[in-house]
Amino acid sequence: MTETTASAPVHEKAIRRGDSFTDLLLSWRLWWRHSVCASVNQADVIEQRREEAVISARYLFMLAMSAGIAVLGLLLSSPAVVIGAMLLSPLMGPIIGLGFSLATGDFGWLRKSAKALAIGTVISIGFTALIVALSPIQTVTEEIAARTRPNLFDLFVALFSALAGAYAMIRGREGTVVGVAIATALMPPLAVVGFGLATFNWTVFSGALLLYVTNLITIALTATVMARLYGFRTNLTHNQTRFQDIIVIAAFMGLAVPLGLSLNQIRKEALFSRQTSAAISDNFPDNARVSSIEIEFEGQPVGVVATVLTPEIAPRAQELVQRRLARFLGEPVAVSIEQFKVGTSATAAEEAQLAAARAQAxxxxxxxxxxxxxxxxxxxxxxxxxxxxxxxxxxxxxxxxxxxxxxxxxxxxxxxxxxxxxxxxxxxxxPPARTLPEITVTEDGPDAEGQRSIELVEWAGTRIAAPIEVTGSDDDVLQVRRLLAANGLATVPKEGGSPGRVRLRWAPPDTPAVDLPREEDVEPRETP
The missing domain is CATH 3.30.300 (GMP Synthetase; Chain A, domain 3)
Known part of the structure; x- marks a missing residue:
């Protein structure tokens, strides 16, 4: 009886604490609904989002400009140019519209946003692929490579950026969206997808596409959550809302799995790089210097190529490093260590490093x-x-x-x-001494076709050590010989042929060239 009486006040205190927490939560919800959500002009926000989520001439123009700037910046490996493409950010409108239409259950708006996004994506990929296909530069630059291995951190970047962007749009602080566009970087990954398509590089194509899809889905779903949080009116039933919540969670989990695996792979590679550096350093004296280490993770087996400047050659270093790295990785590793013997002074090491660089060059x-x-x-x-x-x-x-x-x-x-x-x-x-073309000549000199033939003959004549026989009327032959002589070509005149056409052919190499007559020795042509 005593125990029951003693425990009753404790139980009542616990109930009171629970009631106070419930009251606090209820008061917070009331404050959020009446003070925060009520301050948002939902109709105005929705109207602005609708205008930015449809296909228009402005949208298509800005899309092409952003895609062109992005792919050129990637090919030139210029971060400043790539950021310029991010600032335009034409795809943010349809993506945010997709999120708000999901939250409000407006499926007409949802279809328009999805259509604008799909068309924009296809146009961007096709336009950037065309530019890459026509470009003489088709190498994978650092800016391109940086967008081919998305990981879990990219998901969080997109998440936090989308939270900031959705908040800015709901609260009417549109300037923040510029920073969000730079952080999420929608167009550069699409440009890399176009690069991968144009160069038939599946690794680049798939990696950049995963990054783009990650940013797209994260921004859209985060906008949905923020719109729901701010109480935007919805036409969805309770069951539909619950199903929507499940879809949002499942989408984030579905993205997190491959991105988490990618992040884990990057972690393993970073750890292996540190182990490689330590393994090489441990097998050489303290005053040795590791000049360079290159690791090829894509190879089978993994390859390591290193250059070491050391005062003492370590004959078994390569074998010991290879054995240690194979134990750490759990699979064979191909190790190649090039050793340069140097003095113990810092100057000698620097000179050896320069020598190694020259050898690499x-x-x-x-x-x-x-x-x-x-x-x-x-x-x-x-x-x-x-x-x-x-x-x-x-x-x-x-x-x-x-x-x-x-x-x-x-x-x-x-x-x-x-x-x-x-x-x-x-x-x-x-070239071999192939047939020379005829030259068509007018009173003013060779015509357009004849000029092209002269250029071809000059090109061949500077490479083949043989004089050129020029056959035609005296005046025509003289004109052609002077043109060829201007490029140092030896010629031999031959009579015959009709005016207006000059035939050329290679003379035997030992044929002596004939000097051109002086200007004063040439009789002027009579005008009919």
């Missing part, structure tokens, strides 16, 4: 030359030993083998095509 140059020689030999139809390369002056020369059906124009186009691929080199492709 030399290796890159050698690789470039090998690729160029292989290309020239393939195009010219000769062996690689027949390609002459002047490394210091960056010049290359090759004598092309006769190709069936190929005229001089085809050889010139081949030379120009190679020159465009290696703009830092001077390329000379010597």
């Amino acid at each position: 030399q290796e890159a140059t050698d690789r470039e030359i090998r690729d160029l020689v292989e290309l020239l030999a393939l195009v010219a139809g000769v062996a690689e030993d027949d390609v002459l390369v002047d490394r210091d002056n960056r010049r290359a020369l090759v004598n092309a083998a006769p190709l069936d059906g190929a005229e001089l124009l085809a050889y010139r186009e081949l030379e120009q095509r190679i020159a465009r691929r290696v703009p830092d080199w001077s390329i000379t492709l010597v």
Whole structure:
């Protein structure tokens, strides 16, 4: 009896504490509904969101401009240009409209927003893919690579940015949306998707697409939650609202799984990089310096290439490092360590590091030359030993083998095509002595077609060591010879032929050239 009487006040106090918490929660909800939600002009907010979530001429124009700026910034690896594309942010309107229409149950608005978003996405990918396909630059830059491996942190960035953006739109603080557009970066990932499509790079394509979908879904669903939180009127029933909540949670969980796996992979790679650096350092003296470490995680097995400047060569270092890393990773690792013996002074180490850098630059140059020689030999139809390369002056020369059906124009186009691929080199492709074109001449000199023929003859004549026979009327021959002589070509005049057409052909290499007559020795042509 005593125990029951003693415990009764304790139980009553617990009930009172529970009642006070319930009252506090109820008062907070009343305050939120009457003081915060009531201060929002829902009709005005919805009207503004509707205007930004439809297809219009302005929307399509800003979409194309944003996509173009984004892909050019990515190709140039210019963060400033990429940020310029983020500032336009034409896709934010349909995405936020998607979120608000979900919250209010306005399925007509939902269809319009989804249509604008789908068309905008397709246009952006197609336009950026077209620019990349026409661009001479198609390398994966740092700005492109940064958007191919989304992780869980990207989800949180999109979440927090979307919370700020939805709040700014609801409370009428539109300026904040600019910062949200930069943080979520919708257009640059789409531009990377277009890059992956144009270059048939599935890794780039899929990684950037996952980042874009992550930002899109996170912003839309966060806008839905914020609209519900601020009490926007809805046409949904209680069961539909509960189903909507389940969909939102499931979507976030579905995104979190692959992004979490990606983040875990990045964590493993960072940990392996630290272990690699420690393993290499532990096998060399304290005054040794690790000049560079390159890790290829995509290879099978994982590859490690390192350069070490050390006062003492460690003959078993590569074997010991490989064994230690294989134990840590649980699978084979290919390790290559290049050691440079240096003195113990800091100056000697710096000099050795410079020497290693020069060696790497030399290796890159050698690789470039090998690729160029292989290309020239393939195009010219000769062996690689027949390609002459002047490394210091960056010049290359090759004598092309006769190709069936190929005229001089085809050889010139081949030379120009190679020159465009290696703009830092001077390329000379010597063609076989194929038939020279005729030159059509008027009283004022060669016509347009004749001028193009003259340019082709000049190109061939500077490469083939043989004089050129020029046959035609005296005046026409003289005009053509003077044009060719201006480029240092030796010519031999021949009589015959009708006026207005000059025939050219290669003379035997030992044929002596004929000097041009002086101006005063040439009789002026009589005017009829």
